[in-house]
Amino acid sequence: MKRVIMNGRILENGQLVDRDILIDDGVVKKIAPTIGSNGVDNVIDAHHHFVSSGLVDVHVHYRQPGQEQKETIKTGSLAAAHGGFTTVGAMPNVIPAPDSPKRLESLIQLNQSDGAVHIKQYATITTHRGGDELVDFPALKKAGAFAFSNDGNGIQKSSTMYEAMQQAAQLDMAIVEHVQDDDLTYDGVLNSGAANRLGLKEMPWVSETAQAARDIILAEATGVHYHVCHVSSKHTVNIIRAAKKAGINVTAEVTPHHLLLSDEDITEDNPNYKMNPPLRGEDDRQALIAGLLDGTIDMIATDHAPHTKEDKTGSIATASFGITGSETAFNMLYTKFVKTGIFTLDQLINWMSRRPAAVFKMAHAGSLAVGEPADIAIFDLDKPHTIVESEYRSKGKNTPFTGETVYGETVMSLVDGNVVYQNN
Incomplete structure (x- = not known):
């Protein structure tokens, strides 16, 4: 499957810049200011959120x-x-x-x-x-x-x-x-x-x-x-x-x-x-x-x-x-x-x-780069979000941070180009 993440912001040289990301068969194929959706099976609109490794x-x-x-x-x-x-x-x-x-x-x-x-x-x-x-x-x-x-x-x-x-x-x-x-x-x-x-x-x-x-x-x-x-x-x-x-x-x-x-x-x-x-x-x-x-x-x-x-x-x-x-x-x-x-x-x-x-010498982790697996997280850095227990996927609810209002909510996570988490 070919999919493109559009309208994202990634880190380049320590700065957030606008980039699209083309994913094909679970691998990052292209990172560019504009890629477009021609020939793409699926489009993910990142809505100018932060797209990270x-x-x-x-x-x-x-x-x-x-x-x-x-x-x-x-x-x-x-x-x-x-x-x-x-x-x-x-x-x-x-x-x-x-x-x-x-x-x-x-x-x-x-x-x-x-x-x-x-x-x-x-x-x-x-x-x-x-x-x-x-x-x-x-x-x-x-x-x-x-x-x-x-x-x-x-x-x-x-x-x-x-x-x-x-x-x-x-x-x-x-x-x-x-x-x-x-x-x-x-x-x-x-x-x-x-x-x-x-x-x-x-x-x-x-x-x-x-x-x-x-x-x-x-x-x-x-x-x-x-x-x-x-x-x-x-x-x-x-x-x-x-x-x-x-x-x-x-x-x-x-x-x-x-x-x-x-x-x-x-x-x-x-x-x-x-x-x-x-x-x-x-x-x-x-x-x-x-x-x-x-x-x-x-x-x-x-x-x-x-x-x-x-x-x-x-x-x-x-x-x-x-x-x-x-x-x-x-x-x-x-x-x-x-x-x-x-x-x-x-x-x-x-x-x-x-x-x-x-x-730990993980050859294909921790990198958002062409040729690497599309292991990607998208975060909303701008909108405040309150941590609530009902949203936890873990069986464990044992944390003192429930109820905190935070920024940086996870919008989506992809592993090998497949969506494994998406918020509501």
């Missing part, structure tokens, strides 16, 4: 198999498309975990059959995503692993991480780590400020930073590409900055919620503010912003973590960790950072599309 999120949780009451591959990927994402990396904390070639291949097939967007699948670092028995790294790479992670849990034993990094380095594969020293969390749930106000247990920042420091030293020793998930502390930012200056192959991500919120925003015992790592202080939030701007932090990733209503009912002390993010990430960040002049639109698209694709 599809967003790329390297950190989502789809819960299937094993916890389909929270999310499925279908609902999670539809939520991604609703948010303008066309490529995602699915974490391996499902039941059973993809810790063998057979399990990984089965999950990849399910991703392909049920997914509305491109889904890259992580394999685990250890069997059953716990303990210290390493997986068969070469076999899992051959089976299609995107990268290796035990996300949801940090690797507690140093020798286990060291040996995992050695094997991953030999295969030119990334180790993607939830940095958390369990001995230093003290079963905490919040940063010190909010914990003290609400009378709940504190999870100290050192639980994150201490393990990040250990892993960075091991990454230097092995040469592996080491990626730090959801950085939350200014101390971790400082360590990553020093590591990059030293030439260590480390990259990092930050979540929208850690950029948008601090523990000062937690004024009541509301489980929708419970995530791991927890929201830190305002000085930490500012350090995360500075880290993005100076290149210490490479990208934004949602850590989309859907839960049932029951999981997030009651007290922060007992509720599950995690909030959703796929459907609110772009519009919240555009509204709070681009509209206010803190980020440029080009920077935001770099952190949410081009940079994650480049860091």
Whole structure:
């Protein structure tokens, strides 16, 4: 099928310019000021909205198999498309975990059959995503692993991480780590400020930073590409900055919620503010912003973590960790950072599309260019829109951003030239 997106605005050299886009057989064939509709099967009028490369999120949780009451591959990927994402990396904390070639291949097939967007699948670092028995790294790479992670849990034993990094380095594969020293969390749930106000247990920042420091030293020793998930502390930012200056192959991500919120925003015992790592202080939030701007932090990733209503009912002390993010990430960040002049639109698209694709060597993602797959998102940057729960495609409604009025609503998402999301 030939289709043309007309009357769109795309980014060129950091500026929005009027362009039409011709798509043929799922591939971008031409980008020009005017293309016309002769010989075209379908015309999409973008109404002068922003037309972007599809967003790329390297950190989502789809819960299937094993916890389909929270999310499925279908609902999670539809939520991604609703948010303008066309490529995602699915974490391996499902039941059973993809810790063998057979399990990984089965999950990849399910991703392909049920997914509305491109889904890259992580394999685990250890069997059953716990303990210290390493997986068969070469076999899992051959089976299609995107990268290796035990996300949801940090690797507690140093020798286990060291040996995992050695094997991953030999295969030119990334180790993607939830940095958390369990001995230093003290079963905490919040940063010190909010914990003290609400009378709940504190999870100290050192639980994150201490393990990040250990892993960075091991990454230097092995040469592996080491990626730090959801950085939350200014101390971790400082360590990553020093590591990059030293030439260590480390990259990092930050979540929208850690950029948008601090523990000062937690004024009541509301489980929708419970995530791991927890929201830190305002000085930490500012350090995360500075880290993005100076290149210490490479990208934004949602850590989309859907839960049932029951999981997030009651007290922060007992509720599950995690909030959703796929459907609110772009519009919240555009509204709070681009509209206010803190980020440029080009920077935001770099952190949410081009940079994650480049860091993880995704050859055909994060680019709106002739010859590339037509993975495209169209956003309305001009009209205010209120986020309402009824519009979520995700099964998870657990986010504090419901009710926010935002700009940057997703109008349409296309994957390989096919419309996978269109607003009403």
